Amino acid sequence: MNAREFWTIPNILTYIRILLIPFILYGILVNTWESLTLAFALYGLSALTDTFDGIIARKFHQSSEWGAYIDPLADKFLVWAVYGVFCTLPFLHIPWYVVLPILLRDLWVTWLRNYAKKHNLVFKTSFIAKAKTTAQMVGITVILFFMWGLKTISHWVYHTPMDYPQIIQRLNLPAFLLYVSLFLTILIVLFTLYTGWDYYKKMSPGGEK
Template sequence: MKNLPNILSALRIVLAPVFLYMYLQGGLVWGGLSILVFTIAAITDFFDGHYARKYQIETPLGVFLDPLADKFLTFSAFIVLPFVDPTQFPWWAVIAIIIRDVFMTTLRIYAKRKKILMKTRYTAKTKTTIQLVFLYIALLLGLFQGTGNIIATWAEIILDTGIMFYLMMFVTFITVYSAVEYVFANKNIFKRTLEE
């Protein structure tokens, strides 16, 4: 099963727009199914990386597909948030996160192709965890919002406090900061590029 990691990455790319479409349909059924799809896609990320490392399978296609699939999934989740509440999850913050991740993904792919070792930063790993936890909370709040049950009441109370806006600002700051830290820690990539 040499191609299993690539298959899982491709599956993640396919599931991202499926999640996006289902979540935007609204309602508990569609929303619940969309979060299930999002969870399955997130699990494939763990398994394709685990399988590739365990059996030392890495292909040029895999190097390209894996980070691309991750970003497709993350972007699809961030894109739905302004539809939940544009005041809590402003578009400019979503765009800033997307631009940062596109830049960093391009940089990683370039470094791997040039066989330049990029220094991994703890902040970047923390950023990924923070993003995932935040997205699940925000997606669940959006799922129950306006459904007319006790959970919906609590979801609306939380959204009315404005706390999700501040969490969104925190996530945006950590995301952008981690990119700046990465760039300074890996200046050799830019130096080598200029020398070529």
Template sequence: MYTIPNLLTFFRVLLIPVFVVVYYLDWQWAHQAGAFIFWLAAITDWFDGYLARKLQQTTSFGAFLDPVADKLIVAAALLMITHTYSTLWITIPAILLMSREIFVSSLREWMAKHGESDTVKVSFWGKAKTMAQMLALIGLLSEFQVLYWVTLGYILLYVATVLSVYSMAQYSVAAWTTIRKYAK
């Protein structure tokens, strides 16, 4: 349980309240500091997976905790940007992204219960969605107008939303046979 990858995942979970508190501090650079903390969490997400494979330290606990940590910090960031920007152009994609995460997590759990977890394992499109989503959130959280970070954040948020819906549809199609078999 106390492997380096799992410790990095615990670190990411511990960063969530720090990220939220720093983002809302009454300080000129609070949003940029919050975006940096979110970036650090995103990097540890990649790094813990890499180390788990490289050091052969994959564990069932890590396989459970890693996606939970990701979903918690992303949900916090999505809620924060909906509050910061207070516009339908952010709120609608945020709701779609969070809804997709709940749906796909539930689908994976249900498929695993029926011994079909390989049918809905992470795909290229799911990974592409995660990359676009993380970059979008960093740009939107930072509120940097320099180098068009916010504009890029908006664009990537919509790219992530399209990829999110597409990958959800892929997972649903892949699971359809099992769903029909057990949903009677």
């Protein structure tokens, strides 16, 4: 790989997406209205880089083997990091072992990709795998919006810092809303595992190539 291939505009957008990850995590962990606003904004910017790097690569013929490798890996870094942070926030009720299969599935598929490359086998990102990434990103968006929305109410309506159970109780909302993030994450994990199984079927003898 030469420098010209490494520093294409689509790849630079991918590098920016990776560099934004620590700032997104910081905003979530601090868990104030200001920090969540920052995290939400940077996450939106990250999603834009993910959209435009592909568009630019196709339009200006800047697709490369390195770009095809690092782009989905950047998405995985973002998903692993954010869901990992979600596990550290008690009010979301998402235990680490629920999201662990996402990491294991992605590591396994990355190994399959490298194995295919080493043995000159065709390994293309399937439509369902792209749908998986979209589902994971949407899941993160929903959870972040849930957190940001409640903090916004606490910040601008009640002008008092409150934790999430207090906000929900103050608004007379049903307590099960605190478990929506867990339920959504479980659905996403199940779909993620299915896409891993789909790759396995296509890579196995007699499977679709």
